[in-house]
Each structure stands twice: as C-alpha cells, then as structure tokens.
Amino acid sequence: MTLRNGRELLAMPGPTNVPDAVLAAMHRPAIDIYAGDLLSTTDVCLSGLRKMFATQHKVYIYAANGHGAWEAALSNVLSRGEQVLVLESGRFAPGWGLMAEALGAEVLTLPGSLRAAVQPDRVEARLREDTKRRIKAILVVQVDTATGVVNDIPAIRAAIDTSGHDALLLVDAIASLCTMPFELDGWGVDVAVTGSQKGLMMSPGLSFCAAGPRALQAHRRADLRTRYWDWTQREGPEHYQKYCGTPPEHLLFGLQKSLELLLSEGLDNVFERHRLLAGAVRRAIEVWSEGGAFEFNILESDQRADSTTTIRMHDGYEASALETFCRDCCGVTLGRGIGDLQGEVFRIAHMGHINAPMILGILGSVELALTALQVPHGAGGVQAAVQWLARSLHQGGYEVTKIRS
Numbered sequence: 001m002t003l004r005n006g007r008e009l010l011a012m013p014g015p016t017n018v019p020d021a022v023l024a025a026m027h028r029p030a031i032d033i034y035a036g037d038l039l040s041t042t043d044v045c046l047s048g049l050r051k052m053f054a055t056q057h058k059v060y061i062y063a064a065n066g067h068g069a070w071e072a073a074l075s076n077v078l079s080r081g082e083q084v085l086v087l088e089s090g091r092f093a094p095g096w097g098l099m100a101e102a103l104g105a106e107v108l109t110l111p112g113s114l115r116a117a118v119q120p121d122r123v124e125a126r127l128r129e130d131t132k133r134r135i136k137a138i139l140v141v142q143v144d145t146a147t148g149v150v151n152d153i154p155a156i157r158a159a160i161d162t163s164g165h166d167a168l169l170l171v172d173a174i175a176s177l178c179t180m181p182f183e184l185d186g187w188g189v190d191v192a193v194t195g196s197q198k199g200l201m202m203s204p205g206l207s208f209c210a211a212g213p214r215a216l217q218a219h220r221r222a223d224l225r226t227r228y229w230d231w232t233q234r235e236g237p238e239h240y241q242k243y244c245g246t247p248p249e250h251l252l253f254g255l256q257k258s259l260e261l262l263l264s265e266g267l268d269n270v271f272e273r274h275r276l277l278a279g280a281v282r283r284a285i286e287v288w289s290e291g292g293a294f295e296f297n298i299l300e301s302d303q304r305a306d307s308t309t310t311i312r313m314h315d316g317y318e319a320s321a322l323e324t325f326c327r328d329c330c331g332v333t334l335g336r337g338i339g340d341l342q343g344e345v346f347r348i349a350h351m352g353h354i355n356a357p358m359i360l361g362i363l364g365s366v367e368l369a370l371t372a373l374q375v376p377h378g379a380g381g382v383q384a385a386v387q388w389l390a391r392s393l394h395q396g397g398y399e400v401t402k403i404r405s
C-alpha cells in the first residue's frame with residue numbers, strides 16, 4: 001500500500017521544488033539567439049542576480065552546475081602554484097579545494113569539524129602565520145549542505161581584516177543564496193558562486209559567479225584562465241559571448257521568472273519565510289530527538305542553517321529506512337547522507353519554493369515514518385512545529401476576531 005500518488009515533494013537540499021510558473025515559463029519554442037527578446041532576458045537576469053548577490057559589480061552566467069561555478073571562480077582569479085586556504089566545515093569547501101588542486105593551485109586546509117561552523121579566531125591565527133603572504137585566496141561555504149552548518153561570513157571577513165592579510169575571500173553560496181542574507185559588496189566578499197537549483201527555485205543547469213573589484217583586479221594577472229570560464233571573454237560585444245556559445249535559452253526563461261517571483265515576494269520576506277519554516281523543522285526535531293534515536297548533527301543551535309537540516313542517527317537506527325518509507329509511501333524525497341556522513345544522517349531541506357503546507361506535510365510524513373517503523377521518538381513533533389509557526393505568525397500581527405462570544 002502506498003499513499004504516494006498525489007503531488008510529490010522534494011525535501012532534499014537541491015534540486016528543490018520548481019514553481020509551476022517557472023516550469024511554464026520554460027515551455028515555449030526556442031528563439032533567435034542574436035537579437036530580440038533573448039537580449040532583454042539576459043539583461044533582466046543579470047540585474048536580478050546582482051540584487052540576489054547584493055552587488056553593483058559583475059555577475060557571470062554559466063551553462064553549468066555548481067561545480068562549474070567553482071571552476072569559474074578559481075580559474076578567473078588564481079595562477080598556477082598559488083596557495084589557497086580551505087576553511088573546512090563539511091564536505092563542500094574541501095571539494096572546492098580538490099578542484100583548486102586539480103587546476104594547479106597549492107591547497108592548504110584549516111581543519112574543522114563535521115558538527116560545527118568555522119571559527120573566525122582560528123582563521124585569523126592561521127593567516128597571521130602566513131607572514132610571507134603566500135595565501136592568495138580563502139575558500140569557504142556559507143551553508144554546507146552535507147552537515148547543515150551555517151558559517152558567519154561577516155565574522156570571517158572581520159577575522160581576515162584583523163589579521164591584516166590580503167587574500168581574496170571566495171564564498172560558496174550555493175546552498176544559501178536567496179534563503180538568508182548575503183551581501184557581496186557590503187560584506188567585502190571578493191567572489192561568490194551559486195547554482196540555479198536551490199534557493200533560486202529553478203531546475204539545475206545554470207550557475208553564477210559574482211565578482212567584486214579586487215577579484216576583477218586579480219583576474220587581470222590570473223594564468224589559470226581558460227576560454228569557456230573566462231570573465232573577459234564573456235564581456236565581449238556580442239550577446240553570444242556572454243555564454244561562450246549558444247545561450248541556454250529555456251533555463252534563462254525559467255530563471256527570469258524565478259527572479260521575478262523572488263523580487264515580488266521581497267528578499268526580506270523570502271529570508272523570513274525560510275527562518276520561520278526552518279524553525280518549525282527544528283522544533284519538530286527537538287521533540288522527536290527526546291526518543292534517543294537521533295539528534296541534530298550541528299551541535300550549536302545558532303550554527304544550524306535556515307536552508308537545510310541534517311539529523312544524525314544513533315547507533316542501530318538506519319536513516320535509509322526512513323528515507324525509503326517517506327519516498328515510497330508518502331511521495332516525499334528526503335536528503336540522504338553524503339560523503340563522510342553517508343548512512344549516518346538524513347536531511348530535511350527547507351529551501352526555495354517551500355511554504356507552510358509543504359513543510360508541515362514533510363514533517364507529518366517523517367513523523368508517520370518514525371511511528372510506522374517504530375523508531376523511538378518524542379511525541380508531538382509536528383504539533384511543536386505548528387505551535388512555533390502559530391506563535392511567530394501571531395507576533396506578525398495575525399489575529400482572529402470572535403464572531404460570537
């Protein structure tokens with residue numbers, strides 16, 4: 001017996017649920033790539049992306065996934081043999097570091113934990129050791145999708161400044177952009193990357209690099225540049241050059257619509273929606289954890305991301321059984337553990353095109369799975385999520401007038 005046959009939900013941290021309006025925007029014939037509507041679509045997308053990254057500077061669009069944007073960021077600002085410092089807090093910054101190594105950079109790592117955020121004072125201390133200023137770039141993620149941690153980018157920037165070091169700050173905002181504040185210019189980030197398939201509510205296939213003035217200066221002397229990723233090539237006079245070939249038209253139509261949806265909601269409202277829905281997920285997990293079968297992966301509550309949550313199983317309880325039940329019986333795809341956390345955790349994403357009924361449905365499905373599979377858990381997780389949302393919305397000015405007393 002399955003209860004799956006209805007609208008299915010993705011509760012994995014990317015790709016995420018794509019709004020119907022975005023899918024509809026992509027459902028049209030291909031158009032001229034040299035003139036007409038597509039040129040204004042590019043302009044609208046670039047202007048919307050500048051708002052998402054909060055920058056007045058440059059944004060580049062790639063027909064690629066997040067790995068592509070990683071390579072674009074590195075190859076545009078670094079030269080062979082230069083050092084980069086990876087700030088570890090999960091799977092993705094080290095993954096970016098492996099790419100830097102493959103490109104020819106020398107990679108150093110500031111070791112971290114799978115259960116905590118990067119500590120800014122350790123960044124400062126590590127940079128002070130680099131008296132010869134050999135480190136040219138620092139790689140960090142804002143949200144690590146594997147561990148569910150959020151790193152404090154302004155605090156890391158402040159630590160770099162206090163150390164007096166001049167390395168570029170490169171931030172992976174792939175699992176965070178459009179789910180929480182990010183400010184390239186205001187925070188002094190030099191390069192930021194993201195992909196279309198998470199907070200941007202689009203299908204996978206596009207990724208983006210935003211570059212500030214120091215990055216554009218480093219770009220002039222970078223010798224890892226290759227033709228496809230090269231920012232200068234993409235600045236050429238022809239529209240065609242912006243994509244180094246045929247523009248990914250339908251993805252751009254979808255992106256234009258998703259940016260329009262985000263901007264019409266208002267970015268502050270988008271962040272608040274994520275904060276409240278993430279809070280609801282965390283309330284449910286707090287209550288369920290009382291059963292002793294699992295706990296939050298990230299130990300400190302203020303280091304848990306508003307875009308995705310990682311739940312660590314205790315010995316003897318299989319995350320995969322929960323994932324299978326939720327998918328096959330309820331039509332909800334949870335995130336599985338990846339990298340070193342494979343088999344040890346499950347993940348609930350709460351990013352992108354997600355609202356209260358979706359989150360409550362996802363939490364209800366997890367509670368159903370816990371009950372059906374007899375995984376010990378505290379009673380009333382969904383109720384705790386509802387209460388959190390009710391309290392938060394009440395504070396937001398909603399109230400009911402009694403019709404009859």
Ligand SMILES: Cc1ncc(COP(=O)(O)O)c(C=O)c1O
Nearest residue numbers: 065066067092143145174175195
């Ligand atoms: C934080 C982060 N960085 C990088 C990536 C890699 O992106 P992609 O899988 O689109 O190449 C992901 C993918 O989940 C991610 O979550």
